[in-house]
Amino acid sequence: MKKVYLDNASTTPLLPEVGDSMTPYLGEFFGNPSSLHDWGDVARQAIDTARSQVAALIGANPEEIIFTGSGTESNNFAVKGLALAQQSKGKHIVTSAIEHFSVLHSARTLEKWGFELTQVPVDKYGMVNPDDVRESIRKDTVLVSIMHANGEVGTIEPIKEIARITKENKVVFHTDAIATTGNIPVDVKDLGVDALSLAGNQFYGPKGVGALWVRRGVRIMPLLDGGIQEGGRRAGTENVAAIVGLGKAAELAKRDMSARMKQLTQLRDRLIKELPAQIEHVTVTGHPQNRLPHHASFCVEFIEGESMLMFLNMDGVAVSSGSACTSRALKASHVLIAMGISHELAQGSLLCTFGLDNTIEDVDYVLKVLPPIVDRLRQMSPLYSKYLKASKGGK
Amino acid sequence: MPIYSDKVMDHFMHPRNVGEIENPDGVGEEGNPVCGDMMTFYIKVKDNRLEDVKFKTFGCGAAIAVSSMVSEMAMGKTLEEALKITPAAVAAQLEGLPKNKYHCSNLGAQALHKAIEDYRSKKTQGEKKS
Numbered sequence: 001m002k003k004v005y006l007d008n009a010s011t012t013p014l015l016p017e018v019g020d021s022m023t024p025y026l027g028e029f030f031g032n033p034s035s036l037h038d039w040g041d042v043a044r045q046a047i048d049t050a051r052s053q054v055a056a057l058i059g060a061n062p063e064e065i066i067f068t069g070s071g072t073e074s075n076n077f078a079v080k081g082l083a084l085a086q087q088s089k090g091k092h093i094v095t096s097a098i099e100h101f102s103v104l105h106s107a108r109t110l111e112k113w114g115f116e117l118t119q120v121p122v123d124k125y126g127m128v129n130p131d132d133v134r135e136s137i138r139k140d141t142v143l144v145s146i147m148h149a150n151g152e153v154g155t156i157e158p159i160k161e162i163a164r165i166t167k168e169n170k171v172v173f174h175t176d177a178i179a180t181t182g183n184i185p186v187d188v189k190d191l192g193v194d195a196l197s198l199a200g201n202q203f204y205g206p207k208g209v210g211a212l213w214v215r216r217g218v219r220i221m222p223l224l225d226g227g228i229q230e231g232g233r234r235a236g237t238e239n240v241a242a243i244v245g246l247g248k249a250a251e252l253a254k255r256d257m258s259a260r261m262k263q264l265t266q267l268r269d270r271l272i273k274e275l276p277a278q279i280e281h282v283t284v285t286g287h288p289q290n291r292l293p294h295h296a297s298f299c300v301e302f303i304e305g306e307s308m309l310m311f312l313n314m315d316g317v318a319v320s321s322g323s324a325c326t327s328r329a330l331k332a333s334h335v336l337i338a339m340g341i342s343h344e345l346a347q348g349s350l351l352c353t354f355g356l357d358n359t360i361e362d363v364d365y366v367l368k369v370l371p372p373i374v375d376r377l378r379q380m381s382p383l384y385s386k387y388l389k390a391s392k393g394g395k
Numbered sequence: 396m397p398i399y400s401d402k403v404m405d406h407f408m409h410p411r412n413v414g415e416i417e418n419p420d421g422v423g424e425e426g427n428p429v430c431g432d433m434m435t436f437y438i439k440v441k442d443n444r445l446e447d448v449k450f451k452t453f454g455c456g457a458a459i460a461v462s463s464m465v466s467e468m469a470m471g472k473t474l475e476e477a478l479k480i481t482p483a484a485v486a487a488q489l490e491g492l493p494k495n496k497y498h499c500s501n502l503g504a505q506a507l508h509k510a511i512e513d514y515r516s517k518k519t520q521g522e523k524k525s
Contacts, residue, residue: 304431306455310407324431325455325500332431344428347453380413380459382435382451383428 004362007318008294008355009151009179014245015204015356021248022206025241033238034229043240050247054211057250058177058196059187066212066230067243071178071199074212075102077223077234078174078195083110083143085219086172090140091115094171096128096157097338098150103176104334107145120146125287126155126339134165141171148177148186148196152322152335152351153286154295156180163192172218178202178210182253183292184261194218200242204356205249209242260356264294267354270363271296278367279374285336285349294355299341300348302384303377308350311376315369322349344383399456400490406460411467414449421517423509425502432458434506436466440514445469445477448507457492457500464488465503474511480504 005013025046031039033047048062055062068074083093095107097119107117120132128146137144144166149156159175166173174195177186181196182203188196195218199210214220214233226235253260268291276282281301300308305321312319322333324347336346352366378384399407416437426433432454439447448469452462464485469477482501486492492501 302453304454304458307407307459310456314408323455324429325458325496332429347428347431380410380451381453382424382433383453385415385451 001316002365003316004365005318005357006352006354006362006366007320009202009351009353010320011201011207012204012355013357014206015249015252017252018205018245018248022241022245025244029240033240034227043238046240046244047238050243050250053247053250054198055213057186057254058181058198058213059189060213061216063231064213064216066214066233067238067246068210068212068234069208069239071176071197071202071210072100072102073223074178074197074199074210075100075176076106077212077220078176078197078214079103079106079143079145080110081220081223082172082174082195082214082218083115084221086142087115090138090142092118092138092141093143093145094118094120094133094136094141095145096120096122096147098122098126098152098335099145099147100151100176100178103145103147116140122155122338124340125290126150126153126285126335127287127290128157128162130158130161130165133162134169137165137169137171141169143172143174145174145176148175148180148191149184149292150286150335151179152333152349153297153339154291155287156184156290156292159191159193166194167192179292182250182257183294185257188213188215195220200246200249203249203253206242206245209239209246211246261293263356264354264358267358267360267363268294268296270360271352271366274363274367275370279371283345285339285341292353294353296352296354298350298352299336299345300350300374301345302348302381302387303374304347305349307377308348308370308373311373312366312370315373317366317369320351320353322351323347398493399460400492402488402490403457403460403492406463406489407456410452410459410463412449412463412470413451415451416447416449419510421510421512421514423506423511423513425506425509426454426458428453431455432500432502434458434462434502436462436503436506436510438469438507438510438514440474443473445472445474450503450506455496455500457496458502460489461485461492461501461503462506465507469507474515478508478511480507 031043033043051062118136181198196213201207285297305323306325324332332346419437420440448466450462
């Protein structure tokens, strides 16, 4: 059976070249980078190289890069660490309604610790209005954290505009750039932010490794105390192989970015154009233009996402959904709800994210197998029969 | 997908008794689209027995499998027997449901019971009228 992986927002596969770069550090070069002998030197040099590669990808200085254990850790570190380091100045933070849980829940934890939180809304495309950020800033605001792009609906946020506002107000600005780094150009100076999170498994690097960039001069309180790894900001023996892989993935992303974007945009645009044309009552979620090049997301009316996902899986297609049933917490996606999409429609959320292995034939395959699945589930759906009766009655 | 038992997958892929009954003797609806699952059961009753049971379901794999299993368990039973079908019994017949699906998706028995109540209240009203 044909296999089509369209869940690259969950994780991208590891590029073989990246895997090859890691292997020696899982074997021969096992030394601890903190050790002062030859074994340590090899590992330390490998980490230095990776630090330069990651810095080059985002236009940063290598010493401003802190390696972490995941994107989630980077976001926890940024939100909690930047707020706590400045708590003598004030205890108010600002974020958006559609942040990843690693930002939102970190902000909620800060609330328990005595901080106040303002969440700015988004429009129907999932876009933050910079004016809302401006209005939310108070004298005691110490941190604004707004994501660069949303992984569920693909919308790219106006980070540069928001950065101008935070700069005017002298407030530290963190952006969760986990969905964008390695996928679209990300330059910390161009964006104008003070801190930025990224993760390896979003751009063909390994899982379990991320990084936080913090502009020189910005204070951050460590989450992990211990040794003086990462300049004393993140203690713990480094995951050398994963860091090497992250560096390699960053190097390749920088080298191949425009070609990758071109390839992925073609696939995305075809699916976004054809799916609503071939299946009735399908809407595109997220911004029509300002969206990630590999990202196509929809709501399919009258049916539920998990059953759609399961049938697609039986046809060899991997996708994801923001429906309540697919989440462990059994709540519909807070992102879709914040965009004003009804709970009922949000249950039919379908997320297809392309990767470098995908071809135009994969898009055509999805367009072939999905309509009968939707039809089958609609035939079973009480919401669809209600709709049909209502529209008949109206005629 | 390994989160579900083989039995759940079988009923999800080949649900029994999907559809509506024309002029049903009773209809029962349970759940709502906000929590993700919604089921409607239709019944036909003859001599105090469920002569036909059909359903429509909006929901996840578990919700569809539960509805299908309930329809199968209820078919041909007396109303009293059908009212004794519990969510736990349905889950057991399906060889278990994932923990987080147990409550929200396991609404089939309640929807069936509502259909029976609907039938009974219609019947009582009919008797009063005549």
